[in-house]
Every structure is written in structure tokens, then in C-alpha cells.
Amino acid sequence: MSGVFSPTRAKIKERTLRTDKWWLQPLITFSVLFSFVIYSTFRAFEGKNYFTEPLISPFYSPCLSEACVPGSTIGGFTPVSADILNFALSPALIILIFPLGFRMTCYYYRKAYYRAFWLSPPACAVAEPHEKYSGETKAPLILQNAHRWFFYAGLVFNVFLTYDAIISFRDEHGQWGHMSVGSLVLLVSSSLLWFYSLSCHTCRHTLGGRLKHFSKHPVRYKLWTWVSILNHKHQQFAWYSLAAVAFADIYVRQVATGAWHNIYFF
Amino acid sequence: MARKLNLRIWRGDSDSGALQDVQVDVNEGEVVLDVIHRVQATQMGDLAVRWNCKAGKCGSCSMEINGKPRLACMTQVASYPEGETITVTPLRTFPVIKDLVTDVSFNYKKAMEIPAYAHPADLAPGEARMEQIDVERSQEFRKCIECFLCQNVCHVIRDHEENKKSFAGPRFFIRIAELDMHPLDILKNRKKTAQEEHGLGMCNITKCCTEVCPEHIRITDNAIIPMKERVVDVKYDPARWLGSKIRRREGI
Numbered sequence: 001m002s003g004v005f006s007p008t009r010a011k012i013k014e015r016t017l018r019t020d021k022w023w024l025q026p027l028i029t030f031s032v033l034f035s036f037v038i039y040s041t042f043r044a045f046e047g048k049n050y051f052t053e054p055l056i057s058p059f060y061s062p063c064l065s066e067a068c069v070p071g072s073t074i075g076g077f078t079p080v081s082a083d084i085l086n087f088a089l090s091p092a093l094i095i096l097i098f099p100l101g102f103r104m105t106c107y108y109y110r111k112a113y114y115r116a117f118w119l120s121p122p123a124c125a126v127a128e129p130h131e132k133y134s135g136e137t138k139a140p141l142i143l144q145n146a147h148r149w150f151f152y153a154g155l156v157f158n159v160f161l162t163y164d165a166i167i168s169f170r171d172e173h174g175q176w177g178h179m180s181v182g183s184l185v186l187l188v189s190s191s192l193l194w195f196y197s198l199s200c201h202t203c204r205h206t207l208g209g210r211l212k213h214f215s216k217h218p219v220r221y222k223l224w225t226w227v228s229i230l231n232h233k234h235q236q237f238a239w240y241s242l243a244a245v246a247f248a249d250i251y252v253r254q255v256a257t258g259a260w261h262n263i264y265f266f
Numbered sequence: 267m268a269r270k271l272n273l274r275i276w277r278g279d280s281d282s283g284a285l286q287d288v289q290v291d292v293n294e295g296e297v298v299l300d301v302i303h304r305v306q307a308t309q310m311g312d313l314a315v316r317w318n319c320k321a322g323k324c325g326s327c328s329m330e331i332n333g334k335p336r337l338a339c340m341t342q343v344a345s346y347p348e349g350e351t352i353t354v355t356p357l358r359t360f361p362v363i364k365d366l367v368t369d370v371s372f373n374y375k376k377a378m379e380i381p382a383y384a385h386p387a388d389l390a391p392g393e394a395r396m397e398q399i400d401v402e403r404s405q406e407f408r409k410c411i412e413c414f415l416c417q418n419v420c421h422v423i424r425d426h427e428e429n430k431k432s433f434a435g436p437r438f439f440i441r442i443a444e445l446d447m448h449p450l451d452i453l454k455n456r457k458k459t460a461q462e463e464h465g466l467g468m469c470n471i472t473k474c475c476t477e478v479c480p481e482h483i484r485i486t487d488n489a490i491i492p493m494k495e496r497v498v499d500v501k502y503d504p505a506r507w508l509g510s511k512i513r514r515r516e517g518i
Contacts (some may be wrong), residue, residue, distance in 0.1 A: 003425035008361035010276055010368075011283045017333030017353050045332075107491050110471045121421040124334055124474035133426045135468030143468070145502040148495075202485070205495035213449050215397040231487065 004127050015127040022123035029116035033238075040096070043249055049256040050249075054170045055182040057252040058189055058245050062160045065091035074160075095157075099245075102154040105147035106192035107201045108238045120217060151202045158197055161190040171264065180264045182251060189248040192241040199230035199237050268293050271301055271343060276355040279364050285353065286310075292343050298354065299327050299338035302366070314365035322480055325413030329366050329444070330355045335415040335478045359417065359424040373414050376434045379464070380441050384453040400449040406488060407444040409481040410437060416475035416485060422468045433465035436475035436485050442466075443489035446496065461497045466490070 004015070016022070042052075043059050050060040050073035057073040063072040067082035068091050080094050104108050114120050121128040136144050165186040197203065208224025211217055230237070254260035271292040290305050299317055306313045311497045318324040320339045325356040327338040332346070346352055357482050360368040385394070416436040417423070423430050434442075442464065446456040471494075475485045483489075499506045 002427050004358045005428045008280050008340045009358055010356045010362040011278060012276065012355060012358065013287075017330065017355060019332045019350070019353075108473050111473050114472055120470065121425065121472060121474070123360050124419050124472075124477055125330065125335060125424075126423045128421055130425075133422060133429065133468070135422065135465075137465075137467040141470075145494075145498050148498065148503065201491045202495060205492060207494050210496060210499060212400075212447065213397075214399045215449075221399060 002131065016123075016125055018123070018125060022126055026116040026119075026122050029112050031115065033113060036242060039246065040249075043253070044092040044096055045090055047088070049253045050092070050254040052252065052262070053172045054168045054174070055186065055252045055255060055262065056164050057249045058161050058164070058186075058193075059092045059096065059249045061164050062095065062157075063091045064094055065089060067091055068259070074163075098150060098153040099157055101146075102150035102197075103238075103242070105144050105150055106238065107147070108235050110144065112238075113158075148202045148206070151197065151200055151206075154193075154197050158190065158193050161193060162184070165190045168243075178264055179266055180262045182255060182262045185248050185251045189241070189244040192237065192244045195230065196234070196237040196241040199234040200226060201231065201234070203227055204231050269348070272349075272351040273301060273305065274351055274353040275302070275305065275310070275365070276353075276436045277310070277365050278362070280362055283362070285355070287351075294344070296337075296343050297339055298331055298341045300342060301343060302338060302354065314363070314367045314467070323411055325411035325480075328357055328413045328418065329414050330358060330418075335419045337413060337415070337480050357414070357418040360414075361421075361447045363487050368467065370414050370417075372430060373412070373417055373435070373437065376438050376464075377441070379434065380438055380445075381453055381456070381459070383445055383448065383451050386450060391449070394450055396449050400503055403488070404444040406483055407440040409483055410440060411481060412437065413480060415478040415480065419474040419478045420469075421466070421472065421474065422470075429468060431463070433468050436469070436490065437492060438464060439466060439469070440483065440485055440489040443493050446493065457493070457496045457500045460493055461501060466493055466497060469494075 004012070040059065043057075047067070050057040051063070053071055056063065056072050060072065062074055064078060065080045066077055066078045066080055067089065080089075083089055115122060119128055120130060120133065136142055165183065168183040168186045169179055170176050170194050204224060204227045207227055208214065208217065208220040213222060214221040214224070251260070255262045268291040270289050273288050273290055275288065276283055277286050278284060288305055288309055290301050290309070292301050299320060301426070302315055306315065316326045317339065318326040322337055324342040325337070329337065329338050330336070331338065331341055335357065338354070343352070354366065356366045357368045357370075360370050360372060362368050366413070370509050414437060420435055422433050423435060439460070442456055442460045445451050445453070469490055471486060471491065473486045476483070479485055
């Protein structure tokens with residue numbers, strides 16, 4: 001017997017004596033994240049309904065495959081073949097590893113899915129079911145240390161998605177000076193992604209956290225201070241941005257299939 | 267005005283023990299430690315409980331109340347619904363001695379394994395000067411009262427006794443962070459030893475330590491994650507490693 005049932009510890013047969021609804025939070029987290037995984041997997045493999053002038057789904061941007069529908073690429077730049085080893089590759093599959101990797105290695109999401117999916121632990125002071133535990137010291141979890149590389153890649157993606165939001169201020173014929181519900185959806189989505197990225201712990205470390213003497217680096221200290229303020233809300237930005245990206249994709253898909261009409265404000 | 271409170275207290279030692287039900291008077295404004303003392307004075311004269319300041323500053327009265335690690339002196343009885351039975355047990359991560367008292371010597375052994383502050387050799391006592399912005403990060407960690415609630419709730423050792431050999435725990439990660447961020451500390455290998463000797467890599471960031479800290483120290487966000495990032499700098503980031511070889515980079 002190990003853990004709370006170890007021989008020297010107080011002999012209490014319950015795994016936890018908590019009386020509150022400790023299981024509710026991991027259950028909600030599991031439900032939301034699992035739903036997102038199912039939906040995003042379906043969308044990543046669907047390979048269509050991701051572009052309708054002037055909107056492109058964030059799941060498919062930047063569109064780098066020869067399979068990308070006309071108009072969805074950036075200046076016709078399509079360096080990746082439409083299929084690999086005779087397998088027709090959805091354009092989303094080429095790029096999703098980067099935002100997915102960023103979220104998978106994110107310090108907040110680690111807490112969320114270790115608790116909700118791996119029950120390690122399911123909640124504070126609730127005994128976990130596993131016999132052995134080595135944390136993030138061995139493969140594959142030691143790869144969590146690659147978070148900063150996904151963060152850098154995520155910043156590049158944010159630039160592309162911001163570009164998508166900007167060019168959505170056009171009409172179906174490419175004329176500037178228009179704004180639709182779709183523009184608003186992409187703008188909110190890309191803005192929340194910036195907040196999520198900039199509030200990241202790695203961003204905080206890179207900008208100033210690694211310094212020993214703030215006094216010698218006043219600009220980096222100021223940046224660190226600002227990011228620290230955002231960092232308090234990293235969890236919220238993680239959820240808001242996830243929901244916003246999912247909704248942006250749903251919106252573009254619905255408009256692309258003709259189920260919804262993209263209403264223009266002007 | 268006094269009311270009756272149903273209390274379940276774990277009584278026993280390392281060989282055996284059980285939860286015992288008692289009913290005790292409770293007055294408005296009282297904390298759990300008050301009613302434990304009343305039980306001790308009126309019904310269980312030999313009830314063992316460790317306490318000292320009754321002000322949330324000594325860290326002695328750590329226990330688990332309705333399964334949550336808390337300071338008994340800072341837990342208002344009124345924070346529980348009237349009529350609810352309150353269950354009080356000793357900390358479940360450390361060996362029990364008697365009733366609500368546990369043997370927390372594990373923590374003192376771990377404290378001794380952390381290398382002390384290393385002062386620059388060319389600075390005589392009294393000559394050290396530091397700017398406030400350079401020390402304020404470390405000052406947050408100095409609020410620690412060593413109640414060991416964070417150590418108790420950490421599942422790495424709570425649920426895996428065998429990890430106690432290789433894992434220092436959140437209280438000592440904030441100590442390591444405090445020293446590594448200290449503007450005058452000159453010991454260079456704190457990051458590597460944090461990972462290789464004190465088990466920083468075992469932490470999976472589930473933030474329970476932060477949730478239970480009575481001093482509201484942001485243990486995970488301000489100490490553990492920054493230390494994990496500093497470890498990445500020296501162990502897992504080839505670009506940073508190369509940069510440190512080409513020119514001296516501060517913080518490594």
C-alpha cells in the first residue's frame with residue numbers, strides 16, 4: 001500500500017474526505033476539452049468548407065498545401081504537396097501540430113488535462129489511482145520542456161491569423177472598407193490568441209523572468225511587469241481563445257456551406 | 267450565542283485509529299481550533315493537537331478539515347453550513363504520531379539538502395547593496411510560514427511514498443527559486459540541481475500547492491514554473507546553451 005494508505009500514515013480508509021463537489025471541475029474540463037478534440041479532429045480531416053471569400057478558418061490558416069482552394073493561400077504560396085505517400089493530406093494537418101503543441105505543452109493546460117484526463121490527481125487532496133509516478137522526468141512527458149519552441153511558432157501563427165482578420169474587412173469581391181460578422185469573429189479570435197500567447201509563462205520568462213537583476217534591464221523589467229499582469233489571467237485567456245477559435249471555425253464552415261449568411265454591417 | 271456542532275475527529279497513532287464523533291458547543295466567530303480546544307478541555311483530555319500562535323503565522327495547526335489541508339486557526343466554523351458535520355484529521359502525507367499530530371521531519375531533512383545562500387567573496391558584511399526591484403520577487407517567497415500544507419497536498423509525495431527520497435516539494439522549490447533569483451547569490455548550479463537532485467521535473471503543475479497556501483504565495487506561477495523555465499535554459503534549450511558559450515548571458 002502506498003500513498004495515503006502507507007503504513008505510517010493515519011489509518012483512514014477513504015481516498016478523500018472532501019465533502020464538496022471536487023469532481024465537478026475535472027468533469028467540466030474533460031467534457032469541454034474532449035468535445036474540442038473530437039470536433040477539431042473532424043475538421044482537420046474534413047479538408048473542405050474552410051474558405052469563403054473573405055474568410056478563412058483558423059484551423060486552415062496559413063493554407064500551405066497544393067490542395068488549398070483558390071484564394072485561400074497567401075499569394076499562391078503552396079510549398080506542400082496535396083498528398084503524401086498517396087494519402088490525400090488535408091491542409092489543416094500540415095499546420096495544426098504547432099497550435100496543438102503550444103496548447104498541449106502550455107503550463108495551464110497541463111494542469112487541466114493532468115487533472116481531468118489522467119487523474120493525476122483528479123483534485124487536490126483526492127488520491128490518484130496510479131501506482132507509479134515519475135512526473136515530467138521521462139519520455140514522453142519530458143517533451144513538455146519544448147513549450148518555448150511551440151510558443152515561438154504560435155507567435156508566427158498569430159501573425160497569419162491577424163492578417164486573416166485584417167483582410168476580412170473586405171467584401172466577397174475583394175473591395176476594402178467593409179465589415180461583416182465574420183470580420184468581427186476573426187478579429188476577436190486573433191486578438192484572444194495574442195492575449196493567450198502574451199500571457200504565457202514562457203513569454204514572461206523570455207521577456208524578463210530569466211534575469212537576475214531587473215535594475216540593469218529597465219525595459220525588460222517593464223515588459224515583464226506587463227506580462228505578469230496578463231499572466232494572472234492566462235487560464236481565462238486559454239479558455240476564451242480556445243472557444244473563440246472553435247467558434248471562428250464553426251462560423252466559417254457554416255458560411256462556406258451556405259447554412260449561414262455572413263451579414264455585412266457596412 | 268452558542269450552538270451545537272457535530273465534529274468527527276481522527277484519534278489514534280501509527281498502529282491504529284478511527285474517526286470519533288463528538289458534539290461540542292461553538293460560539294459565533296470561533297475557528298476550528300477553538301472547538302478542538304473545547305473538546306480537549308471537556309471531553310478528550312488526552313487529544314493531541316499541535317498549535318502555537320492562533321493567528322495564522324506559526325504554521326503549527328496544519329490539519330485536514332473536511333478533507334482539505336488547512337490551518338485550523340484560520341478556518342471559521344461559520345464557513346461550513348449549519349448542521350454539517352466537520353471532519354478533522356491529521357495531515358495524510360506525513361507519518362502520524364498521535365491524533366492530529368504528525369511527524370513533519372521530512373521537511374527539515376529536505377531543508378538541509380538545499381545549499382544555503384552564497385555571498386560574493388569580494389563583498390564584506392555590510393557592503394551588500396541591492397535595489398528593491400531586484401529583491402521583490404524573492405520577498406514573496408519569504409512570506410512562507412512553513413505550515414507544510416503545500417507539501418502535504420502535493421500528490422507527488424502524498425500519493426507516492428517512494429518519491430520522498432527524490433522530491434523536495436513545493437516549499438523547497440520556492441526556497442530554491444528565492445535563492446536563484448537573489449541578486450547577490452553566486453551559486454551557479456541551482457537550476458541543474460533543482461532538476462537533478464531535488465526533483466523539480468516530478469512536478470506536473472497541478473497547482474494544489476498554490477490553492478492551499480495560507481499566505482497566498484503564487485507558488486506555481488512565481489516559483490515553480492519560472493524555475494522550470496530556467497532549467498530549460500540550461501538543460502533543454504540548445505539555442506540558449508549555444509548563446510551562453512558564445513557570450514556571457516545573465517541569468518544562466
